[in-house]
Every structure is written in structure tokens, then in C-alpha cells.
Amino acid sequence: MSLRWILVTAGGILAGLALVKSLVRRRVSRDRSAHLGRLAARRIRVDGRTMHARVSVDAVPDDRLPVILVHGLGMSSRYMIPLARHLAPHFEVYAPDLPGFGLSEKPRRALTVRELADALATCMQAVGVTRAAFIGNSLGCEVLVELALVHPQLVDRLVLQGPTPDPEARNLVRQIVGFFAIAPFERWSLAWVALADYARGGIGRYVLTLRSMVDNRIGEKALRVSQPTLVVWGTRDYIVPHAFVVRLAGSLPQGRLAVIPGAAHGINYSHPEAFTAILLPFLLAVGETPAAQSRIPAGSASSCA
Secondary structure, three states: OOHHHHHHHHHHHHHHHHHHHHHHHHHHHHHHHHOOOOEEEEEEEEOOEEEEEEEEOOOOOOOOOOEEEEOOOOOOHHHHHHHHHHHOOOOOEEEEOOOOOOOOOOOOOOOOHHHHHHHHHHHHHHHOEOOEEEEEEOHHHHHHHHHHHHOHHHEEEEEEEOOOOOOOOOOHHHHHHHHHHHHHHOOOHHHHHHHHHHHHHOHHHHHHHHHHHHHOOHHHHHHHOOOOEEEEEEOOOOOOOHHHHHHHHHHOOOEEEEEEOOOOOOHHHHOHHHHHHHHHHHHHHOOOOOHHHHEOOOOOOOOEO
């Protein structure tokens, strides 16, 4: 038996194993996709501007609160798609692009955290949602804490995943270093989503919005958030220190902390299954709210394009 024959045979076996593994992965991926919800794009008029959103279209129990997902700094609702599809079989899900980001219309200047919260509240009114559960990532956490304080009647409960920036890391350089540190632990496709969203929003808007985040003392405001709040952190999130999320969860009157091993900052994108497993008990724990209390009756809401 020649060495060449052995190498050819071994190569054929390895190629066959690789093919089988690829087919199994595709089958598993199809099986998983069959259990995920579907999303559709909607355009919503908010204060004379158009906001783009992704909205679930599958039927869910009428007595469950809608869930609204709020993306991180410089990102868009594309970043929230994996989590949205995992939640869509259980809840009516909305994932808007905040004004200035994604496919939403861009104001001439970058909006502050307060203004983004006000825009989100107006968006809810436009689609007829009077009360909801909210899940935010990064900048989204800042917006949701503001929303809970300024528009408390709209917020049933909050999930703050990867809340930033922390008091000890309030500068752009540290945030950039942290971003590169977590990159190996995220799904590689996230890089293309992020680059496209950053390019669409523009670096100037990114920096100005970051400055608004830096000026926004989320740790101090959390003391006044009365709604049940779940803080979620990944053990490889090098943007947000563990000590900070422990303090934040402890300062919230109804706060608690959940940790996902091996996850980084973009848990909603890279670890949606693990995230959903933590979210479902929390989102349903307080008791399911009658739909009449969470939505305006059909026909009463503003129209959406």
C-alpha cells in the first residue's frame, strides 16, 4: 500500500466527514428556523419623521404584552433580528430603528438620550401600544431607563443587556478598545451588520450620541426606576465590567442580574437562544396583562405606511 494511496484515502474520508457535518448543520439550521417567528418591515410617522421598524407577523396569545427591542449605539433593528425571531412565537415584537439610525429618517442633529426616549414613546402611540415590556442593548438601556422615568405608564418591565457606559469607562478610547476585545466572541456576521449600520448613521452622529450617553448617569437614574428590571451580562463582555452590572442590578428597586457564560456584548445577536431562555420566565413572571390594557383598540391608532 503506497503512501499516496493512503493520503488520497484519508483525504476522501475527511472530505466525506466534512460534507456530512455540513449537511447536518444545514438540517439543524432549517429545523431551528422552522420554530422562529417571521418579521415584516413597517414605516411609522413619528413627529413628522419616518421611523423604520421590524414587526412580528405571527399570531400570539392576545393576553400577552407586546415586547419592544431597542438597539445599541450606531446600530439598527437588523442587530436585533435574531432575538426578535426567537421571541416572535411568544410575543408581538417591535424592533424600531431609533431616529438617525438604520433606515429611519435622520434629524439634522443627533438626538439626546431624552429625545430618543420621547421618540420611542411617540412611536408606541403611533402603533397603538399603550404598555409594553422593553429589551435594550447598550445605548438602548440608556434610552429605556429614561423612558421608564419620563413615561412610566408605558413601561411594564425592562431588560437591560450590556448597559453602557459604566462610570469608570466614560470615554471613546476605552469603548473602542473594549469593542475590539469582544470581537472574537461574537458571530462574525455581526461585523458586517455593524459596519453597514455605522456607515449609514455616520461617524459624526455616533460620536455625538456617545457624548449624550456619557453625560447620562444611568447608575443614578436607576435608583428611581420602579418597574421590575432584569440586567443581563455576558462573561466575555469586556465593554461592561462585571462590578458595574452587579452595582446597577443592586441599585434598582426591583432589579436582578442574570449572567450568560461565554457571551460578549451582542448577546441579542450572537446568543439569542440562551438569551431567550432567560427572558421568557421574566417576561411572563409578573402575570400576563389583558390585551385591552396594552393596546389601543383597532382603528384608533395612527396609520403606518
